[in-house]
Amino acid sequence: MKKALIIIFIIGFIITVVCGIGAVQKFKEEYKKANQTTTNFNETYNDSKIKSADIKLKNSNLTIKKGDKFKVTSKGSNDKIKIDAKIKGNKLTLNDYKGTSNINISFLNLRYNDVVVTVPKKLKNLDVSSDNGHINIQHIEADEAQLFSDIGNLKLNHSKFNNLIATGDTAEIDLKHTMFNRGEFKTDTGDVNIKQVPADKPIQIRTDTGDVELEYGQSEPKNSQIDFTGDTGELDIEHKRFKGKKVGYGDNHITIETDTGDATIK
Numbered sequence: 001m002k003k004a005l006i007i008i009f010i011i012g013f014i015i016t017v018v019c020g021i022g023a024v025q026k027f028k029e030e031y032k033k034a035n036q037t038t039t040n041f042n043e044t045y046n047d048s049k050i051k052s053a054d055i056k057l058k059n060s061n062l063t064i065k066k067g068d069k070f071k072v073t074s075k076g077s078n079d080k081i082k083i084d085a086k087i088k089g090n091k092l093t094l095n096d097y098k099g100t101s102n103i104n105i106s107f108l109n110l111r112y113n114d115v116v117v118t119v120p121k122k123l124k125n126l127d128v129s130s131d132n133g134h135i136n137i138q139h140i141e142a143d144e145a146q147l148f149s150d151i152g153n154l155k156l157n158h159s160k161f162n163n164l165i166a167t168g169d170t171a172e173i174d175l176k177h178t179m180f181n182r183g184e185f186k187t188d189t190g191d192v193n194i195k196q197v198p199a200d201k202p203i204q205i206r207t208d209t210g211d212v213e214l215e216y217g218q219s220e221p222k223n224s225q226i227d228f229t230g231d232t233g234e235l236d237i238e239h240k241r242f243k244g245k246k247v248g249y250g251d252n253h254i255t256i257e258t259d260t261g262d263a264t265i266k
Contacts, residue, residue: 040113041074041083051090052125053117060096060113061152062130066139067118076113083115091125153190172210191261200224203254205263212256212263225250226265233258237265 047070055062059081060074072094074083085094096115113133122141134152140159147154147164149171156166156178164180166173168187175194185192186206191213197203199219205212216239226245228235235256241247242265256263 037075037077038079039073039075040079040081041072041085041115043072043085045070045072045087045092047120049087049090050092050123052123052127053092053094053119054127055092055094055117056129057094057096057115057133058131059098059133060115060130061133061136062128063114063116063136064126064128064138064140065116065118067120069118069120071118072115074113074115081113200252202252205255206257207261208259209261210258211261212258213266214254214264215266221247221252223248223250224252224254227253227255228263229256230258230263231260233261233263235263235265239265 050070053064055064060076070092072083072085072092074081074096080098081096082098083094083096085092087093094115094117096113119140122143124143126140126142126145126147128135128137128146129148130152131150132152133149135147135149135154137147137156137159139157141161143162145161145164145166147156147166149168151170152168153172153174154166154168155174156176158177160179162180163182164178165184166175167185168190170189171187172190173185173187173192177196178194179198180201181198182202183194184204185194186204187210188207189209190207191210192205192207193213195215196217197214197219199216199221200223203214211233221239221241224242224247226235226237226242228245235245237245
């Protein structure tokens with residue numbers, strides 16, 4: 001009996017070592033493939049016709065930034081990703097899809113794809129949706145913007161909008177030096193951080209599991225009011241002008257709702 005147990009132990013040990021070596025080899029192969037970047041799309045458009053952009057991505061990270069020409073590029077290590085971009089009327093529509101079966105039995109997920117859209121001018125409408133990737137928007141102007149990120153962070157920097165709606169499921173929403181006349185922000189799981197908050201603008205923020213931080217910086221509110229509702233979260237007002245949650249007549253409401261998160265006003 002003892003001899004049989006020793007044999008079983010040795011066999012198990014050998015299987016474990018072989019599986020371990022195989023896993024290490026598989027990781028090396030996937031890591032090497034993840035660093036083999038190729039360009040799968042590169043197109044420039046006549047920007048005089050484009051007034052809006054409708055971007056829906058399922059498999060890519062997205063960067064939208066200001067540039068000299070209206071251009072779409074896509075590159076990464078996932079060679080299965082294909083891009084469909086075209087102009088319909090005055091709107092640029094952009095989608096990504098998997099060109100062939102992309103079943104991956106590996107537990108690793110190291111491959112990626114990055115889409116970059118350069119915009120030379122102000123847009124009338126910007127509609128962005130991402131299923132599995134980060135969204136990064138820099139130096140962009142639009143009258144209306146609707147942004148959604150399912151799984152991936154949503155970042156805006158040095159941009160300007162009239163009406164801005166940014167929502168997410170499992171996503172952190174970060175704004176820096178971004179102006180808007182009306183803002184609506186909602187995420188189920190993730191923080192909402194807005195630095196250099198535009199003063200005296202109506203803002204609605206809703207998060208289930210996440211904290212909220214608003215930092216005014218050099219902008220000074222003169223006519224705003226904070227309405228906070230939280231199940232287990234607390235409101236911390238560090239800004240000196242918001243005594244009693246109100247500045248001036250309080251015409252511009254900053255509505256913050258959290259379930260399990262705190263809110264800080266700086």
